[in-house]
Amino acid sequence: MAPSPASLPLPGSCLLLLLLFSALLLQSSASQELRHPPARIGVIGAGIGGTSAAYFLRQKFGKDVSIDVFERGDVGGRLATIDLEGRLYEAGGAVIHPLNLHMKHFVQELGLSVPKGRDGLMGIYNGEEFVFEESSWTIWNYVKMLWNYGLNALRMSMWVEEVLDKFISIYRYQAHDYAFSSSEALLHALGGTPFIQMLNQTIDESMQKAGFSQKFIREIVTPVMRVNYGQGVGINGFVGAVSLAGAESGLWSVEGGNKLVCVGLLYASKAQPIPGTVISVEETTRPRGRSGETMKLYEVTYNSTSGVTSDLYDIILIATPLHRKIANITFRNFKPPIPEFSKPYQQIIATFVHGNINTSFFGYPDPSKFQLSGIFTMENPKLFVNSIGIVSPVENNTKAAEGSPVWKVFSPQPLTKEQLNLLFSSYDLVESKKWLAYPHYSPPEQCPPLVIHDRMYYVNSIECLASAMEMSAISAKNAALLAYNRWYERMDKIDQEDLHEKLKTEL
Numbered sequence: 001m002a003p004s005p006a007s008l009p010l011p012g013s014c015l016l017l018l019l020l021f022s023a024l025l026l027q028s029s030a031s032q033e034l035r036h037p038p039a040r041i042g043v044i045g046a047g048i049g050g051t052s053a054a055y056f057l058r059q060k061f062g063k064d065v066s067i068d069v070f071e072r073g074d075v076g077g078r079l080a081t082i083d084l085e086g087r088l089y090e091a092g093g094a095v096i097h098p099l100n101l102h103m104k105h106f107v108q109e110l111g112l113s114v115p116k117g118r119d120g121l122m123g124i125y126n127g128e129e130f131v132f133e134e135s136s137w138t139i140w141n142y143v144k145m146l147w148n149y150g151l152n153a154l155r156m157s158m159w160v161e162e163v164l165d166k167f168i169s170i171y172r173y174q175a176h177d178y179a180f181s182s183s184e185a186l187l188h189a190l191g192g193t194p195f196i197q198m199l200n201q202t203i204d205e206s207m208q209k210a211g212f213s214q215k216f217i218r219e220i221v222t223p224v225m226r227v228n229y230g231q232g233v234g235i236n237g238f239v240g241a242v243s244l245a246g247a248e249s250g251l252w253s254v255e256g257g258n259k260l261v262c263v264g265l266l267y268a269s270k271a272q273p274i275p276g277t278v279i280s281v282e283e284t285t286r287p288r289g290r291s292g293e294t295m296k297l298y299e300v301t302y303n304s305t306s307g308v309t310s311d312l313y314d315i316i317l318i319a320t321p322l323h324r325k326i327a328n329i330t331f332r333n334f335k336p337p338i339p340e341f342s343k344p345y346q347q348i349i350a351t352f353v354h355g356n357i358n359t360s361f362f363g364y365p366d367p368s369k370f371q372l373s374g375i376f377t378m379e380n381p382k383l384f385v386n387s388i389g390i391v392s393p394v395e396n397n398t399k400a401a402e403g404s405p406v407w408k409v410f411s412p413q414p415l416t417k418e419q420l421n422l423l424f425s426s427y428d429l430v431e432s433k434k435w436l437a438y439p440h441y442s443p444p445e446q447c448p449p450l451v452i453h454d455r456m457y458y459v460n461s462i463e464c465l466a467s468a469m470e471m472s473a474i475s476a477k478n479a480a481l482l483a484y485n486r487w488y489e490r491m492d493k494i495d496q497e498d499l500h501e502k503l504k505t506e507l
């Protein structure tokens with residue numbers, strides 16, 4: 001017969017409980033001891049992704065961890081300026097959306113400023129003529145939009161707003177330390193299956209399903225995709241929506257150049273910048289203390305002015321596209337080996353021309369009748385440019401420009417002398433910058449992993465969803481949180497479902 005609980009001698013059961021409790025206590029203190037803070041974190045790349053990662057890593061891991069940031073070129077990466085006659089112009093990432101809250105926060109935190117934007121008039125060129133031209137009379141633009149495209153334009157801004165509305169939940173989730181272990185999981189947490197479906201279809205399919213007219217997609221949506229991503233409406237629906245948001249009003253940039261955000265974040269993070277090219281990353285084991293225990297570390301080998309050197313890190317964040325032509329980092333001695341997951345990147349040439357546009361080329365024999373300062377283009381094999389627009393320098397741009405303006409031309413190939421002579425009636429200065437600018441999108445989009453190895457994270461995995469400054473910053477914060485939560489085994493902060501509901505009650 002089993003004794004009833006009441007028949008057990010009382011002191012014994014107390015002892016049992018005590019033992020149980022102390023065992024629990026011991027266990028938790030043991031695991032905390034195991035979870036010593038990391039000593040060193042390495043970040044590869046000092047673009048907006050790498051520098052904001054350093055900033056967020058410092059926030060999470062505290063002041064004692066040492067953070068190194070490797071950069072092979074200039075701090076800023078794809079945020080860069082180009083010099084024309086002593087004035088600087090944005091050559092890479094140029095505009096920031098009003099709802100890009102990380103970028104907004106950085107600018108405030110770093111004491112940077114935002115110049116007043118100057119809007120000009122825009123036209124859409126099909127290779128033969130303009131299918132749409134803005135006029136300085138705003139009402140007339142609305143009437144023309146309505147006449148040409150019915151309610152498509154209005155519906156598009158509502159459609160984009162719906163996507164943005166869901167997307168901005170990320171800031172709340174991140175403020176509560178929630179992280180996601182893949183780019184798809186992050187997207188899914190914000191918009192569920194419909195967001196994942198946008199990755200699986202083109203923006204063309206997404207918008208046709210949503211009832212937008214083919215004329216509108218051809219004449220308005222395509223030119224916006226071409227100016228922002230150098231590709232047509234074959235890109236995935238999500239990056240397409242981001243691109244449409246990038247054509248809204250209220251866009252801004254940073255006085256002195258957007259790259260100042262990267263310079264400022266790097267400084268604010270108190271990270272150690274290391275000028276050099278990372279060649280390889282390898283996993284190694286090292287003895288820890290005198291106990292004979294070993295610990296796993298990453299050995300980063302890099303090439304700098306003092307030759308080829310190596311350093312050891314507990315955690316690595318890779319904040320550059322892992323494309324052979326961009327980063328060319330070899331992962332050595334990993335078992336199983338780390339596969340290649342580099343995607344093709346889209347080449348874009350940004351050409352800056354100080355001169356006068358050849359208005360005849362665009363169907364205006366009389367230059368005085370030509371009012372446009374921005375030309376978007378439709379798909380046409382004859383066209384060798386994606387867009388042309390007047391740009392202002394990043395500093396002191398309120399000063400009236402003297403003489404002819406500076407035009408920025410985006411094209412898939414470098415412009416030849418003949419092409420320049422067609423586009424411009426006269427010019428005295430040409431400078432260009434060649435980019436592997438952003439992924440060449442082709443849905444269904446398969447994102448590279450965010451967790452490449454136990455404690456190694458790939459910030460630029462996010463570019464498969466959409467490449468933009470804010471996306472890199474969001475991914476940097478996510479990677480910093482993920483690295484932190486995984487290091488301290490805070491699994492309840494990773495890949496949680498229904499965060500929307502959870503945070504309602506957590507309030």
Ligand SMILES: Cc1cc2nc3c(=O)[nH]c(=O)nc-3n(C[C@H](O)[C@H](O)[C@H](O)COP(=O)(O)OP(=O)(O)OC[C@H]3O[C@@H](n4cnc5c(N)ncnc54)[C@H](O)[C@@H]3O)c2cc1C
Pocket residue numbers: 044045046047048049050070071072073074075076077078079091092093094095096276277278279319320321326327328329348350435436437438460467468469470472
């Ligand atoms: C022409 C153009 C226009 C754009 N327009 C916009 C826009 O208007 N708005 C917007 O939001 N986004 C825009 N983008 C996209 C935006 O610029 C990028 O998404 C963003 O800057 C990417 O930042 P990142 O830090 O992730 O990568 P990157 O800026 O590419 O940073 C990676 C860094 O890693 C360094 N690196 C690479 N390999 C190594 C190595 N082996 N060792 C050490 N260092 C290494 C590189 O030198 C680089 O500095 C544009 C991009 C281009 C090219």
Ligand SMILES: *[C@@H]1O[C@H](CO)[C@@H](O)[C@H](O)[C@H]1NC(C)=O
Pocket residue numbers: 193196197200444445
């Ligand atoms: C998207 O496509 C992938 C295959 O590329 C498939 O595995 C996935 O289920 C699809 N998701 C949705 C939501 O359609």
Ligand SMILES: *[C@@H]1O[C@H](CO)[C@@H](O)[C@H](O)[C@H]1NC(C)=O
Pocket residue numbers: 279303304308
């Ligand atoms: C390191 O850089 C130097 C000069 O910058 C170059 O000559 C050398 O080939 C590089 N070495 C490696 C291993 O990349």
Ligand SMILES: *[C@@H]1O[C@H](CO)[C@@H](O)[C@H](O)[C@H]1NC(C)=O
Pocket residue numbers: 279324325328330
């Ligand atoms: C990448 O680096 C390896 C050596 O580490 C070299 O053999 C190869 O040519 C490089 N590839 C490119 C595209 O630069």
Ligand SMILES: *[C@@H]1O[C@H](CO)[C@@H](O)[C@H](O)[C@H]1NC(C)=O
Pocket residue numbers: 358360361362421422423424425426
């Ligand atoms: C301008 O464009 C017209 C029409 O395409 C072309 O005939 C002319 O050669 C171009 N160049 C100049 C300098 O006018």
Ligand SMILES: *[C@@H]1O[C@H](CO)[C@@H](O)[C@H](O)[C@H]1NC(C)=O
Pocket residue numbers: 086087088395396
């Ligand atoms: C911008 O203006 C400031 C103050 O007026 C001046 O010091 C600075 O040199 C100017 N920069 C350029 C590039 O003209």
